[in-house]
Amino acid sequence: MSLFDFFRPRPSDSAKSELWQFKHWQVQVIRSQRRKTLSLELKPDHPIIVRTNKSTRRKEIEKILLQKQSWLEKNLDKLSRLPKLKPPKLRSDDKIYFLGKKWPIRRSVTTLKSAFLVLAEDHLKLLLPAEMMKEDLSPTMVHQILRQFYLREGKKYLPVMLNTVAERTQLAPQRLRIGYMNSRWGSCSSKRAISLNAKIMAAPSWVIESVIVHELCHLKHMNHSKEYWKLANAHFAKHDEADRWLHEHLS
Numbered sequence: 205m206s207l208f209d210f211f212r213p214r215p216s217d218s219a220k221s222e223l224w225q226f227k228h229w230q231v232q233v234i235r236s237q238r239r240k241t242l243s244l245e246l247k248p249d250h251p252i253i254v255r256t257n258k259s260t261r262r263k264e265i266e267k268i269l270l271q272k273q274s275w276l277e278k279n280l281d282k283l284s285r286l287p288k289l290k291p292p293k294l295r296s297d298d299k300i301y302f303l304g305k306k307w308p309i310r311r312s313v314t315t316l317k318s319a320f321l322v323l324a325e326d327h328l329k330l331l332l333p334a335e336m337m338k339e340d341l342s343p344t345m346v347h348q349i350l351r352q353f354y355l356r357e358g359k360k361y362l363p364v365m366l367n368t369v370a371e372r373t374q375l376a377p378q379r380l381r382i383g384y385m386n387s388r389w390g391s392c393s394s395k396r397a398i399s400l401n402a403k404i405m406a407a408p409s410w411v412i413e414s415v416i417v418h419e420l421c422h423l424k425h426m427n428h429s430k431e432y433w434k435l436a437n438a439h440f441a442k443h444d445e446a447d448r449w450l451h452e453h454l455s
């Protein structure tokens with residue numbers, strides 16, 4: 205909640221919400237008197253939101269949903285693939301994905317001023333200043349610790365892996381950027397710069413390879429055309445399995 209929300213006036217005609225099942229979709233219909241048009245809205249892990257006025261009949265809404273079916277399916281699928289590492293608490297024995305395996309956390313006290321997560325032999329050591337030991341860490345702190353961990357490991361590992369794949373496929377980018385993003389696993393710009401999401405370090409190396417091949421192939425085809433997929437599948441055979449792994453474990 206921001207200050208802006210706090211001061212935002214409440215809508216005068218209170219909106220009413222209904223929940224339906226239509227085909228395989230969950231649909232939330234929010235009606236308000238003033239609304240003239242019908243709109244569809246999608247959010248991750250949420251029913252399809254339909255905003256409309258009080259008098260639109262269910263049949264009409266269902267007809268519009270059917271007309272928009274391919275748009276809905278495509279975008280619902282996209283939403284379900286967004287990278288969302290579930291925010292853990294980072295308590296001792298909580299497990300964190302790294303290179304496809306779940307690693308248990310062991311907390312220990314550090315004299316350093318801030319928290320660090322580091323790889324140990326068979327666990328991840330969470331070094332915490334004494335005053336942070338007992339309490340549950342705030343979501344912001346957890347985010348910072350994980351971000352720093354995945355970025356640090358990503359910067360070590362991803363350039364090496366990219367080089368290997370670039371050599372094998374003979375597709376080399378101009379530049380590699382490693383970031384920490386919420387919306388995608390990787391991207392490729394028209395200037396031949398490839399960005400990889402450090403969160404991909406949570407996945408096994410064959411899944412990381414799939415993401416790298418996916419982006420490298422965009423150096424040849426800046427789209428997802430038939431030619432694109434022909435090239436991508438020629439360089440890596442298990443893109444579907446990789447997508448499934450990401451979907452099942454990290455979303």
Ligand SMILES: [Zn+2]
Nearest residue numbers: 418422427428
């Ligand atoms: Zn793509």
